[in-house]
Amino acid sequence: MDASQKRSPTPLLGVLISGRGSNLKAIIDAIAAGRLDASIGLVLSNKPDAPGLDHARHAGIETLVLSHKDFASREDFDRAMVKALSDRQVSLVCLAGFMRLLSPVFVDAFSNRILNIHPSLLPKYPGLHPQQQALDDGAQVSGATVHFVNNDLDAGPVILQREVPVLVGDTAQTLAARILDVEHRLYPEAVQLVLDRLR
Numbered sequence: 001m002d003a004s005q006k007r008s009p010t011p012l013l014g015v016l017i018s019g020r021g022s023n024l025k026a027i028i029d030a031i032a033a034g035r036l037d038a039s040i041g042l043v044l045s046n047k048p049d050a051p052g053l054d055h056a057r058h059a060g061i062e063t064l065v066l067s068h069k070d071f072a073s074r075e076d077f078d079r080a081m082v083k084a085l086s087d088r089q090v091s092l093v094c095l096a097g098f099m100r101l102l103s104p105v106f107v108d109a110f111s112n113r114i115l116n117i118h119p120s121l122l123p124k125y126p127g128l129h130p131q132q133q134a135l136d137d138g139a140q141v142s143g144a145t146v147h148f149v150n151n152d153l154d155a156g157p158v159i160l161q162r163e164v165p166v167l168v169g170d171t172a173q174t175l176a177a178r179i180l181d182v183e184h185r186l187y188p189e190a191v192q193l194v195l196d197r198l199r
Contacts, residue, residue: 011195012040012089012092013093013094014042014094015095015096016043016046016093017043017044017045017050017098018046018047018050018098018099018100020051021050021056021097022183023094023097023117024052024055024097025184026184026185027188027191028055028056028059028061031188032059036192041085042061042062042063042085042088043055044064044065044066045064046098046100052096053065064084068100074101075105078102078106081106082105082110085110091195091198092114093114095115095116095117096187102114114149115148115187115191116146117145117183118130118144119131119142119183120134121141121163122155122158122161123155124142126153130142131173131175134175135171139166141165142163142165143161143163143164143182144162144164144179144182144183145158146161146191159190161186164182
């Protein structure tokens with residue numbers, strides 16, 4: 001057996017989205033540029049009109065829409081997502097603007113294999129509207145965090161963080177835009193770091 005046969009197969013990512021999918025696009029671009037050694041096995045959305053689905057389709061990536069409204073419970077919805085991702089042998093799940101809380105059914109199925117990106121320096125400003133939270137707090141610095149997902153909101157172990165200064169005159173929108181630029185570089189870097197640990 002030569003070295004090429006011993007090399008582990010390219011890991012498959014599953015990316016969950018609900019909206020524009022800009023972090024999904026950043027991951028797709030990082031793979032195309034050779035900065036991320038992975039492939040995306042499935043992009044799953046709970047919303048059929050999520051603009052991010054187009055990023056996947058243009059890149060030739062399989063997409064699947066599962067509406068949470070079609071399931072009797074959060075757990076039933078999560079079981080359907082687990083099955084879809086497991087059927088495609090996904091190694092790592094990346095949340096990219098997925099606006100649903102995951103139940104233990106999902107978290108336990110992919111224990112230590114779910115990543116999320118959040119626009120603050122966790123543990124500061126978890127939950128919704130973290131940019132506005134930072135402004136209301138008079139913070140001089142905010143940023144982005146990639147972390148593992150556990151059963152507590154935005155509380156899993158941190159993988160990578162990067163600071164973004166809060167500027168005089170910032171609004172939640174201007175701060176969010178600058179943090180998003182950092183997110184697009186940080187997320188693929190963190191995904192690669194986790195994949196290297198898994199190998």
